[in-house]
Amino acid sequence: MLGVAFRVGAELVAAMVVGVGGGLVIDRWLGTSPWGLIVMFVLGSAAAMLNVYRAVNGMGYAVGYRRPDTGANSGGGTNSTPAKDEGEGNRGH
Amino acid sequence: MATDPLHQFRIEQIVPLHLAGHDVSFTNSSLYMVVAAVLVTGLLVAGTASRALVPGRLQSVAELLYEFVSGMVRDNAGAQARPYFPLVFSIFAFVLFGNMIGMVPGTFTFTSHIIVTFTLAALVFVFVTLVALIRHGFHFFSFFFPSGAPIALAPILIPIEIISYLMRPVSLSIRLFANMMAGHTMLKVFAGFTITMIGALGAVGWLAGAVPVAINVALIGFEIMVAFLQAYVFTILTCLYIRDAIELH
Numbered sequence: 001m002l003g004v005a006f007r008v009g010a011e012l013v014a015a016m017v018v019g020v021g022g023g024l025v026i027d028r029w030l031g032t033s034p035w036g037l038i039v040m041f042v043l044g045s046a047a048a049m050l051n052v053y054r055a056v057n058g059m060g061y062a063v064g065y066r067r068p069d070t071g072a073n074s075g076g077g078t079n080s081t082p083a084k085d086e087g088e089g090n091r092g093h
Numbered sequence: 094m095a096t097d098p099l100h101q102f103r104i105e106q107i108v109p110l111h112l113a114g115h116d117v118s119f120t121n122s123s124l125y126m127v128v129a130a131v132l133v134t135g136l137l138v139a140g141t142a143s144r145a146l147v148p149g150r151l152q153s154v155a156e157l158l159y160e161f162v163s164g165m166v167r168d169n170a171g172a173q174a175r176p177y178f179p180l181v182f183s184i185f186a187f188v189l190f191g192n193m194i195g196m197v198p199g200t201f202t203f204t205s206h207i208i209v210t211f212t213l214a215a216l217v218f219v220f221v222t223l224v225a226l227i228r229h230g231f232h233f234f235s236f237f238f239p240s241g242a243p244i245a246l247a248p249i250l251i252p253i254e255i256i257s258y259l260m261r262p263v264s265l266s267i268r269l270f271a272n273m274m275a276g277h278t279m280l281k282v283f284a285g286f287t288i289t290m291i292g293a294l295g296a297v298g299w300l301a302g303a304v305p306v307a308i309n310v311a312l313i314g315f316e317i318m319v320a321f322l323q324a325y326v327f328t329i330l331t332c333l334y335i336r337d338a339i340e341l342h
Contacts, residue, residue: 006268006271006272007268010264010267010268010271011260011264013264013267014260014263014264014267015256015257015260015264017260017263017267018256018259018260018263019256022256022259040256043249043252043253043256044256046249046253047253047254047256047257047260050253050257051257051260051264
């Protein structure tokens with residue numbers, strides 16, 4: 001259980017790091033302070049929520065993860081793997 | 094007595110080196126990285142030297158390690174990911190040995206430094222992106238727009254997907270480094286309690302000081318599990334990213 005919680009935490013922190021860091025870099029580069037920071041902060045928060053949703057939903061760690069509708073063979077393996085890993089995390093912590 | 098719980102993370106220069114204005118000294122961190130690499134190489138070389146049909150102890154360990162990572166790559170990254178097995182194996186062995194060497198008292202845990210884990214994660218990230226670009230070319234960029242979403246949402250969805258793609262190395266490195274650093278700090282804090290109690294309470298302190306020691310015994314077992322688990326999670330995520338790069342959904 002703690003494993004899942006920790007993953008969600010890491011996901012949130014990472015999104016903030018990328019969002020705010022990216023915003024500051026854009027501001028410095030284009031001189032658009034503070035708009036880059038504001039826009040990237042909001043987008044980063046959205047990305048964080050999206051990734052937390054994906055992680056908790058067992059949809060895998062992947063960004064832009066889509067349920068494979070073609071190729072049923074790989075599809076089975078694809079869907080079962082993240083769930084298995086989730087179980088590993090639960091047992092772990 | 095050093096009771097500063099963060100003292101264990103200090104980088105100390107062993108051989109000061111400067112190259113073109115950059116500090117490239119050989120530090121205790123580098124030393125333990127070399128130790129980890131030498132141990133992994135030694136284990137595999139010594140383990141495979143005899144090539145016995147009925148494996149000895151060392152050969153069993155080497156085969157176990159190989160088969161474990163091999164199964165992980167096959168199950169999580171798919172059959173096509175076979176060429177990338179050496180990379181995944183190296184990452185797993187390096188992180189695992191780094192974590193485990195850190196569990197020996199008095200050693201330095203190089204995976205508790207974010208710059209080390211971030212370098213590893215960045216390596217994975219750049220590698221996976223290159224694999225995807227080489228395999229799929231321009232089609233790779235379709236990755237950033239979920240299929241079936243209304244096209245009107247593209248201005249919002251694409252930046253979000255790009256951010257969550259760029260997040261990968263950050264969350265990968267933060268997870269490993271934070272787990273290792275938190276665990277090692279916790280061990281030191283509890284050990285520090287004992288020293289403080291003995292210093293402050295005398296004879297009663299020796300008795301009371303045994304409690305944090307008992308907790309530390311349990312925590313060390315827990316930490317060894319975390320050390321393995323974090324190496325496992327790091328590798329599993331590498332496998333999943335490689336699968337993404339190969340299949341691109």
